[in-house]
Amino acid sequence: MRTPYPLPRTGISVDAHAFATDEECALDPAGMVPLWLAGLHWPGERGLSGHSDGDVVAHAAAEALFSAAGCGDLGSNFGVDRPDMAGAAGVRVLSEAAEIVILSGFDPGNIAVQLIGQRPRFAPRREEAERILSKAAGCPVTVSATTSDRLGFTGRAEGLAAVATALVVPAP
Ligand SMILES: Nc1ccn([C@@H]2O[C@H](COP(=O)(O)O)[C@@H](O)[C@H]2O)c(=O)n1
Numbered sequence: 001m002r003t004p005y006p007l008p009r010t011g012i013s014v015d016a017h018a019f020a021t022d023e024e025c026a027l028d029p030a031g032m033v034p035l036w037l038a039g040l041h042w043p044g045e046r047g048l049s050g051h052s053d054g055d056v057v058a059h060a061a062a063e064a065l066f067s068a069a070g071c072g073d074l075g076s077n078f079g080v081d082r083p084d085m086a087g088a089a090g091v092r093v094l095s096e097a098a099e100i101v102i103l104s105g106f107d108p109g110n111i112a113v114q115l116i117g118q119r120p121r122f123a124p125r126r127e128e129a130e131r132i133l134s135k136a137a138g139c140p141v142t143v144s145a146t147t148s149d150r151l152g153f154t155g156r157a158e159g160l161a162a163v164a165t166a167l168v169v170p171a172p
C-alpha cells in the first residue's frame with residue numbers, strides 16, 4: 001500500500017541473546033567468549049551466544065531499519081542457515097542492513113536503541129558506541145541503557161536485550 005505523498009516511516013525491533021554458557025566459554029581459545037556489544041569489544045565481560053557475535057544492540061538497530069523500510073526482518077535477510085554469517089560482527093550486520101534498505105528505495109534517517117541489562121555498565125562508552133554504530137548505519141544512532149531493576153532474565157544477568165526504533169525516508 002502506498003501513501004498519496006512520501007512520508008517518513010518508522011520501524012521497531014527487539015533482540016535478545018543469552019550469555020554464553022560455561023561449556024561455550026571452555027571451547028573458546030581465550031577461555032571465555034568475548035562480549036561484542038554496540039559494535040564494541042568489552043574486555044573481561046562474558047560474551048553472548050548466537051550464530052553471529054550476538055550483538056543485541058546492533059541487531060535491534062539493523063532490524064528496526066528493515067521494519068521501517070518493509071524489508072522483512074533479521075532472520076529473513078541474514079538467516080542462521082548462512083555459513084558466512086557465523087560469528088558475523090554486529091557492525092557488519094548493521095552496515096549490510098543499511099545497504100539493503102537503501103537498495104529498496106529508502107534513506108536511513110536515525111535509529112534509537114535501548115540496551116536492557118545489569119552489565120556491562122554502558123554509559124561510560126556511550127559516545128564511542130554511538131560513533132561506530134552511526135558510521136555503520138550511515139545515519140545517527142543513539143543508544144541508552146537501563147538495568148530493568150534486577151527483574152526478569154536481564155535482571156538475573158542471564159542475557160541482554162535491546163529495543164530499537166528507526167526512521168527512514170523515501171529516497172528522492
Ligand atoms: N547496563 C547499564 C544500565 C544502566 N546504565 C545507566 O544507569 C542509568 C540508570 O539505570 P536504571 O536501570 O535505573 O534505568 C541509566 O539511565 C544508564 O545511564 C548503564 O550505564 N548501563
Ligand SMILES: C[C@@]1(CO)OP(=O)(O)OP(=O)(O)OC[C@H]1O
Pocket residue numbers: 015016049050051052053054059074075076077078079080085086087088093
Ligand atoms: C544474525 C543471525 C544470523 O547470523 O544470527 P544470531 O546471532 O542468532 O542473531 P539473531 O538476533 O537471533 O538474528 C538471527 C540471524 O539473522
